[in-house]
Every structure is written in C-alpha cells, then in structure tokens.
Amino acid sequence: MKTIALIDYGSGNLHSAARALRVASNESKKTREIRITHDPAVLQYADRIVLPGVGHFADCAANLRKHDGLIEGLEEAVLRRGVPFLGICVGQQLLATNGLEDGDTPGLNWIAGTVDRIQPGNGYRVPHMGWNALTPTRPHPVLADLGEDPHVYFTHSYAYSNAAEDHVAARTIYGESLIAAVARDNIFATQFHPEKSQRVGLKILSNFVLWQP
C-alpha cells in the first residue's frame, strides 16, 4: 500500500491532519497508509509527505532540527526525488528563507521569501482568524474543482511576505493581499488549514493525494 508520511516533530496538529488525510484518501478512492513519523527511513519509501505545524516559527524550526537526519531526509525526498509535498500553516512558513517571529530564524529555503507579521492596517484584528475567500492566482491541480467562491479557515499572525510571484498559488484579502498558498514543482503549501476547512479543505487534500507533479 502507498504511504503518506505525516511529519511528527512536536509542532503539529497531527491528529486533525491525519484524520482529514485519511478521509480525503478514501474519497479519492486511493487507500493510503498515513504514517505519523520523524524517521528518515520512512521518507525513503513514502509516496507523499505532509509537514504540518502550529505555533511559533522559531520553535517549529528548532523542533524540526532536533531530529537527526530529518531535514536531510526531507530534502533528499522532496528536492532530489520529487516526492509530492504538502506544507500546512507553519509547515508552509518553514519553507521560506527566514522567519521574523521572535528574532530572525532561518527556514528551509525551498521557496525563497521571508515570513513576517501581517500588517492589515487599522480596523483589522490580528490574528487573522476565520474563514476567508481563497483566490487561486493560476490553475494548479491541488486547487482544482473547489466550487464557486471557495472559503478556507485561517488562523495566523505571520505569513510569507515576499515570495516570487510565480511561486504564489493563491491569495486572500485581509486589509492587504496575503499569500495563502505557495507552490513550485512538486511542492505545495498552504497558510490556511485544509484539514479544518470542511468540504473545500477535504477536496484540496484529496487533490493532493491524486496529484502527479
């Protein structure tokens, strides 16, 4: 059976992501084993990799580096062998060059950019919390067939501030235009929480399960 590796590095809302991925894979008619793991050996045979994450950028980055060989295993699978990868929330932010939450912390630098505090302006509360419209900036298989006016659930105070436009897959508006998803090659990552976004979120996850980049 094919395996989705869900990376457990002490920073994720793992069980929500695992449950939603399980339902999404059943809906896509492809039964997958969801392996919650930080073992680099699993990454050698996993067909897909999901990196969740909630909380602080710096804490999550430190937790990721704590596990011997994990980052190397991820880079070998994702960057060199092209295994489809999904990052969620801070799991998306960690792909950036650096993050400015409580200091300046290096990220994985898979998709260049800086994660900075959102600046929506007067009258906008932070965190940006709740359902907002998702606007794909170009067609992408992971965002296919989401229906009319898709909405997804956000909860964050920081976001990618300056990814290259051809790495931006979707935006949302909250006082300013925010990057809601980034993508390049076999990498897709969302600032919002597909595992908490009901029907639209499950569709995104089942698209990811079927995605052949």
Next chain:
Amino acid sequence: MTLKTRIIPCLDVKDGRTVKGVNFVDLRDAGDPVALAKAYDEQGADELCFLDITASHEDRGTLLDIVSATAEQCFMPLTVGGGVRSADNMLALLRAGADKVAINSAAVADPQVISDCAARAGRQCVVVAIDARQSGDSWEIFTHGGRKPTGIDAVEFAKTAESKGAGEILLTSMDRDGTKAGYDLPLLKAITSAVNIPVIASGGAGKADDLPPAILEGGASAVLAASIFHFGEVTLDKARAALSKAGAPVRPFP
C-alpha cells in the same frame, strides 16, 4: 472578499451528555454531543464550541473521548473549554483533537497561565473566556461558572489577556446570558475597542436579528449562541441570512 463573520454553536456538556435541551429534527439522540456536532457540521457551522460544565472535574477522560470522537467526524475548528487549569490540560485537549482551548477561572486567577499556554502551542490556540456582569459604569469579571465575583475590571483584564498572549476573547455577558434580550452591546464595544485580537460575542442571543448588531455595532468578529440553535428557533441558514442582509459578510454555504 474579506474575512467572514463566524457563527459558532456552543454545546454545554455535562458528564458526557449535552445539557440544555436540544430539539433537532431527525436526531435520534439529542443528548449525544458527537451527533450534535455532526449535525452542526452539516449545517455549515463556522466553528464549534464545547464547554464542559461537569461539576467535579474528576472525569476529564469523558471529555477527551468526546473531543476525539467529534474531531474524527468534523473537519472544522473546535474550541473546548471548562476546567482548563494549566498548559498540560490544554495540551491534552489539543492532542485529543481540539484546535483551541478556552481558559476562564485559571486565567483570571493567574494570567501567567495564558503565557504558558501560548508558549506551548501558539497564541492562536488560546481563547480567554471572560464572564462579565455590569457593576455601575463598568463590568466586573465573575469566575467559576459566573458564581464568584472577583472585583476585576473586565476591560482591564481583556487588555492583560491580550498582552499575555491570548489569541482571542470569548466574552459572555452574565446579565444577558439566558435572557434572549440580545447581546450586551455596550460591553462588547468596551472590550472590542480595548483590544486588537478577535472577540466572540456570547450571552443573550434570542433571535436571528440579535446577531448583526454584535458585529456591526459591538465590533465582535464572531457570534456564539447555544439554545437558539439547539431548539431550531434559528437555523444556521437563517443566521447567515440575517447577518448578510444587515451587511456582515458570511461564508457562502454550501
């Protein structure tokens, strides 16, 4: 194209069962919190809130089981509160499947608990629940399910909660709770103008038309209600229609 007003049904859970009667059509067991959560999920609730009002907190395992069973079936944000004393309590609920945890008495007794929780899981997980009652020109915080006066000013405490790392405030008017007289707009205005984190309005909703003023006049980001949804007096469709008509944008559903 903007952030939408959240509509949040709240289930009071006691000893593993929902209390306050619930009158849902086609629901075989209205006391089963998991079945109710699923019904609200199907109606397009934007979030769900469980408040554990079990008198003794000896049997926390039951709550964890409910949270876990709900999270298994509902792919929407779930806030759980009641009896959360520490970051460890919070983490147990998050592990079971809660997305956010509401802290009330413990945060009032020692606001450092808010910082501890935010440091462990991020501030977006930490909801500080404030139960307030009018006292002259201001509002006083009550704890322990609204039974214990504290002498603490609600507006000052809301600012403290924000500075300690709360991601959101769940604000309940004790004066309005259960009255169906509408939300306490002066209280909401006082709190929402004192902080820059989202505030959830709670206490007093009696009809669909009570919801928009909480957002448009009170400055709240979300409306929470229990009985009007449970008894079917206001369906989530009706709530969405009332908000939308008044000019508070809601999420399109389905």
